[in-house]
Amino acid sequence: MRKAEVGSRGGGEGMPRMAVPGAEISYLMAGAGYPLLLLRGYASHMGWWDPRFLAPLKESLLLVLLDHRGTGGSIHHGGEYTIRRLADDAASLLLGLGMEGVGVFGLSMGGMVAQELALSYPALVGRLALGATHCGGARALPPTPCAARALAARASGEGVEEEWLKAVFMPDFVKRDREAIRSYLKRAFADPVPMETVRLQAEAVAGFDSWERLPRLRIPTLILHGEEDGIVPPENARLLSERIPRSRLLTFPGVGHDFTVQMPEDAASAILSFMLEPSD
Secondary structure, three states: OOOOOEOOHHHHOOOOEEEEOOEEEEEEEEEOOEEEEEEOOOOOOHHHOOHHHHHHHHOOEEEEEEOOOOOOOOEEOOOOOOHHHHHHHHHHHHHHOOOOOEEEEEEOHHHHHHHHHHHHOHHHEEEEEEEOOOOEHHHOOOOOHHHHHHHHHHHHOOOHHHHHHHHHOOHHHHHHOHHHHHHHHHHHHOOOOOHHHHHHHHHHHHOOEOHHHHHHOOOOEEEEEEOOOOOOOOHHHHHHHHHOOOEEEEEEOOOOOOHHHHOHHHHHHHHHHHHOOOOO
16 A cells, blocks of 8 residues: 655645656746756745745746655655655756756755765756755764754644744844744745654654765855854864865854845855856
């Protein structure tokens, strides 16, 4: 008997889906220019992206957004759920769209998927931007106690909103920019990711390890990180920058985990400049 399909379809209404092995991947394309694939993080979907972050990017780039299997409009039909499988999904989408040598930006868990995509499908990725992520395995530095509690709450579905805000953003930002927080919560929880998918993604993150393979990355790589990130402490970014050839590191002082919400215009500007740099 086939396992029950997993997916929260509300975020993908009206969007195309592409069939891939074991799943149907919902995606959206916007803008024009050099293609940039955007990969969201743990327990989220494309609807979580801040419009203030996307707007300047799509003025000069062709954005390709997807929902990881089992999130948003994408459906997971069963079988293994690993970072490699999520990278395979992204590769299948790019190949189905006839794209190669694209830019890729992955945030948090999406940064792990981006690493795996670039390592496993080098012809598909021309430039790589890694945000608030790590290499996994024994080398990765764990979250702070506060962030660990938030991740546990996220996995259990209890106290998600309060604990999550404490971990993802700095307290002064939560107090100062209430409109950004309201917009974030509306986007994030209007179409909740099913708890089964959340658990599967937690297991996928726990099983990821790119450390030994990172020196194989030979493409321009930008690593972006908030200096006050508790979910993925910033030392993880420095480890990535030391391990990946031709990489550069950009940190944001006084900023927590999801810098695309806390400083969307600055983050977009940095990624846009990097993606449009002349090739060597």
